[in-house]
């Protein structure tokens with residue numbers, strides 16, 4: 671199916687949930703959906719529903735008969751989106767699933783390819799402001815951090831399973847935390863006194879490693895919590911598997927847009943796109959191409975797209991977002 675360009679429409683991303691709190695504000699909403707270019711009659715996949723902001727915009731722009739398959743590994747996100755997207759009726763199909771399993775879900779629904787796929791990675795504001803989920807180092811809660819609560823291992827389990835060396839490696843690799851060694855040592859000492867079970871308990875252990883002055887721009891626990899969350903949810907593994915599958919699932923001319931929030935994720939997206947966009951891989955000394963390889967995609971974003979100052983004023987949580995998009999050849 672060819673992809674037609676649709677006209678850009680005005681969007682109003684802010685919405686309040688039933689508690690009157692501001693819901694997750696979709697990041698790079700206009701930019702991401704413009705790059706997806708949804709059209710009527712198309713089939714679109716949102717692999718990270720969250721609060722459904724991007725999903726709703728895709729539905730609006732693919733009216734009257736575009737279809738959206740929405741996935742989230744968090745059952746609560748799916749339930750909340752069912753209510754928000756109910757007005758779109760049979761055009762919406764929502765499932766609790768990891769996007770790395772998108773091919774199976776789509777096939778169960780009778781689709782073997784899609785016109786567009788979106789991933790908006792990481793956690794939603796709902797996760798961060800719900801203490802029981804254990805994602806926030808500012809709110810007291812169990813040290814959980816599982817997006818899919820059927821996963822067997824919580825952040826507390828992980829901390830108690832890893833040796834000091836393994837924890838330091840994890841904090842260095844997934845959190846790019848310069849004080850990884852010192853934090854791992856402090857955690858080891860604390861574990862010897864008793865189990866670490868809550869978010870604030872861990873945040874205080876981490877803070878004890880940092881001098882109080884000069885004051886820091888970000889909370890000392892930021893990078894450690896990020897690293898644990900990435901590990902608990904196997905976020906990088908899911909992205910590697912998922913993005914390859916989604917590229918396969920795109921129809922010719924179909925588009926993919928991915929929003930990342932840290933350099934490890936962005937690197938995976940960038941490298942996957944560069945590899946898929948590459949044609950012949952024969953050594954330059956060969957006079958003729960022997961590999962026959964053709965580019966699989968065209969990258970639509972020469973550089974990653976970042977939020978404009980206006981969006982950052984409204985939503986500082988968008989500060990590290992980067993968007994990349996590609997079109998299947």
Ligand SMILES: C[S@@+](CC[C@H](N)C(=O)[O-])C[C@H]1O[C@@H](n2cnc3c(N)ncnc32)[C@H](O)[C@@H]1O
Pocket residue numbers: 694695696697717718719720721722723724725741742743744747767768769770790791792793794817908909
């Ligand atoms: C940043 S939020 C998405 C926000 C959404 N675009 C919106 O407009 O509200 C990320 C969501 O993706 C989900 N998620 C993260 N990794 C996932 C994965 N591998 N598979 C499925 N869902 C995932 C999280 O549970 C979270 O709800």
